[in-house]
Amino acid sequence: MADVVRMGVVGAGSISVRGILPHLSQEDVQDRVRLAAVCDPVPGRAEAAKERFGIERAFTDYADLLAHGDVDAVTIASPIGLHYKQGRMALDAGKHVHFNKTMTTTVAEATDLIETARQKGLKIVASPGEMLRPHNQQIKKLIADGAIGTLCWAACGAAFGTYHEKERVRQGDDVLSNIDPSWYFRKPGGGPLYDMTVYALHALTGILGPAKRVTALSGVRIKEREFRGKMVPCDADDNTLMLLDFGDSLFALVYGTAAGRITEGFGGSYFGTAGSIVGQKLNGEPFDYPGRDLAMQAPQGRGNQWLLPHVVGVHREIEEQHVYEDIMQLIDWIREDKPTIVTAEHARHVIDIIESAYRSAETGRTQELTTTF
Numbered sequence: 104m105a106d107v108v109r110m111g112v113v114g115a116g117s118i119s120v121r122g123i124l125p126h127l128s129q130e131d132v133q134d135r136v137r138l139a140a141v142c143d144p145v146p147g148r149a150e151a152a153k154e155r156f157g158i159e160r161a162f163t164d165y166a167d168l169l170a171h172g173d174v175d176a177v178t179i180a181s182p183i184g185l186h187y188k189q190g191r192m193a194l195d196a197g198k199h200v201h202f203n204k205t206m207t208t209t210v211a212e213a214t215d216l217i218e219t220a221r222q223k224g225l226k227i228v229a230s231p232g233e234m235l236r237p238h239n240q241q242i243k244k245l246i247a248d249g250a251i252g253t254l255c256w257a258a259c260g261a262a263f264g265t266y267h268e269k270e271r272v273r274q275g276d277d278v279l280s281n282i283d284p285s286w287y288f289r290k291p292g293g294g295p296l297y298d299m300t301v302y303a304l305h306a307l308t309g310i311l312g313p314a315k316r317v318t319a320l321s322g323v324r325i326k327e328r329e330f331r332g333k334m335v336p337c338d339a340d341d342n343t344l345m346l347l348d349f350g351d352s353l354f355a356l357v358y359g360t361a362a363g364r365i366t367e368g369f370g371g372s373y374f375g376t377a378g379s380i381v382g383q384k385l386n387g388e389p390f391d392y393p394g395r396d397l398a399m400q401a402p403q404g405r406g407n408q409w410l411l412p413h414v415v416g417v418h419r420e421i422e423e424q425h426v427y428e429d430i431m432q433l434i435d436w437i438r439e440d441k442p443t444i445v446t447a448e449h450a451r452h453v454i455d456i457i458e459s460a461y462r463s464a465e466t467g468r469t470q471e472l473t474t475t476f
């Protein structure tokens with residue numbers, strides 16, 4: 104068993120302030136992980152996070168954190184367009200990496216990270232770990248056991264709405280509560296696919312296995328958004344509809360849209376010759392899964408996060424429990440050599456689907472997926 108893992112937090116924005124830092128500063132994890140350093144380029148933000156969460160060091164520059172933060176691992180919580188470069192820098196500096204979704208925006212970048220980590224004997228955990236959730240494992244089992252007959256098609260996806268403009272942590276006046284979300288609407292790395300549909304795609308492919316081909320239409324529907332009275336120009340696609348081919352004429356409809364949903368939650372809907380699974384219902388009735396009774400006791404929206412293995416005690420009261428869980432998957436892997444199912448290879452396959460969907464929309468042609476997991 105290795106020592107306590109010294110963690111560096113890259114970016115002190117919404118997910119760090121609401122989730123990562125409150126979880127990792129709790130007493131009960133100090134025997135496994137220590138908040139060693141935080142960095143953020145916004146003047147005063149990392150320092151304010153350091154003070155609020157008792158972090159050892161604060162930096163405005165990420166390269167300084169890697170050089171002088173005395174960290175063993177980093178959790179990358181910056182805008183998605185920066186993840187590849189920052190991940191590569193961490194690996195080059197000999198650090199293990201947790202990526203808040205999404206790990207990279209291209210397969211080539213993902214492959215570079217996977218190979219670099221392998222060469223250096225470093226570990227990558229790439230969120231979101233949707234298959235850690237028992238209800239998704241149960242959907243996989245129900246389908247495999249023939250509960251809905253021959254599966255014919257599935258649907259999953261997510262819509263941006265105005266979630267990021269309205270996050271509570273962006274409405275205040277101090278440096279930890281006035282966090283600008285504009286990058287969510289801009290290239291590279293913006294748009295609902297990398298930020299939200301990524302959960303649905305991890306669940307869908309976790310349940311059905313890797314896909315083979317994708318066809319899509321995609322574009323920017325909302326050209327400008329308003330954040331706190333200022334207009335934000337949007338150039339990242341916010342309206343994408345795709346068709347996935349899993350082989351043997353099994354298909355899925357996947358969406359990442361500006362508004363509107365046709366599925367419940369991120370687990371997806373599955374339609375077979377003998378019935379359907381929609382959200383957490385089998386043929387219209389809630390299906391059972393390990394821990395369901397406990398999940399029902401949780402405040403709305405948190406239920407299935409309460410079933411994640413590290414989400415116990417005080418962690419059930421803190422937001423973004425699934426993010427904490429994924430980080431603890433990395434901590435266990437480093438300390439106990441206990442590998443995780445939240446792999447970079449699974450993340451790369453989802454990135455392949457998104458990148459190929461955009462290419463399909465640009466070219467008007469179906470794209471073959473080149474990755475598996």
Ligand SMILES: NC(=O)c1ccc[n+]([C@@H]2O[C@H](COP(=O)([O-])OP(=O)(O)OC[C@H]3O[C@@H](n4cnc5c(N)ncnc54)[C@H](O)[C@@H]3O)[C@@H](O)[C@H]2O)c1
Nearest residue numbers: 113114115116117118143144145180181182203204205282
């Ligand atoms: N907001 C959510 O609900 C949520 C939930 C789960 C995961 N995530 C993921 O977490 C990541 C961050 O999202 P967020 O909502 O916290 O974004 P955010 O915009 O709220 O915060 C990002 C922070 O990164 C900082 N930053 C910018 N450039 C940087 C750099 N070069 N080095 C270090 N920091 C830099 C910004 O100043 C900002 O403080 C994304 O990958 C997102 O998908 C977000």
